[in-house]
Amino acid sequence: MTGQVAEARPVGNKGRAPSLLTRYGSQMGIVGVGFAMWLAFVIAAPRVFTDVDIYLAFAETTPLFGIVALSLTFVVITGEIDLSFPSVMALGTAVFCLVTYYGGAPWWLGLVAAAATGVGCGLLNGFLVASLNIPSLVITIGTQFLFRGLELVLMNGTGVPMLVDKYPQMHALLREPLFGVPVQTLWMVGILIVEWLLLNRTRFGAHVFLVGDNQVSARLMGVNAGRVKIKAFILVGVTAVFCGLLSSIYGYYFWPSTGDGSLLYTIASVFLGGTSVFGGTGSVVGTFVAAFIIGAINAGIVSAGVNAFYTQLAFGLVIVVSVVLQTLIDRRIRRQSLTGK
């Protein structure tokens, strides 16, 4: 009887490699949503959306939050969240200004100090979450105030002009278009490639998936879950500082409120990109596409001549519809594979 049951299911039904839909279903969904939205914009305002200027506009502004979204993807895949990065954006840039503008040190030294600040913030977040086992949702709300408060105290609440005369190299690196392409997007593409390799082709990346999927079994197989999480938080810290500098140079001025307002765009990019809130699955490519969709809604609504009050409505629709679609697709794939049909 046992034998019959064992043979009852044909072996060949799972013979093929998982189909493209199974493997990239949610990413394909998000690309589809992006494409549909683009078509809608083109139909609504053909003159604006057939002109290259509008694309240059979001190619300049999307990376200001999109780059940190790429790194945040790692933290979310490990099953954690970081809500403190907007403050890290400001704190790192503040340190850069303190070292260069007030301290008179060369720009590269400022960069080193700013990067070290990012590492420090990430280390603190990671330590609190991984070593003390505090839920990241709670503790990074705390560190968010901590880092912002520290920055405001350090800067005495004042901003710093970041003009070309004072920071020529920074402007060359972070603002001047390269061959007509906005350099912000080039940075984002470069960081996407590096982080894709990091996530999909290194041991660290493999462990990010394992820890987020099942921390207990990852530990049993010798993965140091705490260290993996700390590294992911450090990655967010460093790229947050980079985004802080990028947006300050873009606006020619460091505002003490830098980073405010980027929180929800960034987090929305990660989840819209198909990364699971439960951890264990996710993709930096998905986050990349999703960030540009969110950036395009911002610029697109206004350029299409629609009242800017509609922006939030459009955001809401796109995010809710795509997340629902992704969930349905995932569930369907899972059910199919479980029944083998």
Next chain:
Amino acid sequence: MADSSASGAKAPPVIELRNVSKTFGEVRSLADVNFQVNPREIVGLLGDNGAGKSTLIKVVMGYYAPDSGGEIYFHGKRVDGWSVATARSLGIETVYQERALCEKQPIWRNMFMGRELRTRFGLLDVPRMRAECAQLMSAHMGFTSAAVHPSNVVATMSGGEKQGVAITRALYFEAELVILDEPTMGLSLSETKKTLDFVRHIKDVGKSAIFIDHNIFNIYPVVDRLYVLDRGKVAGEFNRADISMDQLIERLYHVARTGSMEMPS
């Protein structure tokens, strides 16, 4: 059977516990246990809940140090300061039920979990891991190479197949001794059968195993020898060749009633 006893006579046991006791406060979980696993041998560990099965296994795995007086030998050599790290470095791998795998990941990532292969440049060698995984699956797990793809997510596999992945993984990483902690728990009949096939396979590749279960019907068909634990003591030790399943069951009833294996004849 003859095969295993012959090789057992030649080579010293893979692992041997002599006079091992384990006390937790007032409770004596193990009392003067002598236990050994020979090369190419599958040893069953049978006993009721609380009989001391998991304590014994945790001593073997190095989680618990035995009380003083107990000794552990590995391939005939006494090892002092037996610990989890020692046990692992000597090739003792445990296959845990359920907890062993990351279900949302593809099979190949699970197969190489924590021990990923890398290229010369330090990047993951994904094509090689996929290929080796496919090869392992067809060679050790009895999947024709086309049946299940290494990129399939583990959540899509059946319970028995999952145990197969966990066992194959242990064998691939040179486990000398595989500890199977109730590997058939919660599995259907057909899946149990599949898992038992994987257990038999451990011997085919020249390794040994300890198979813990409280179900005699699962243990009896695959083991060469089995220990019956009762209240922290070894109540009996049998070669499967010497006892039929019915006799064994009768003895187990006797143990449960009296705490002793000795049958009035």
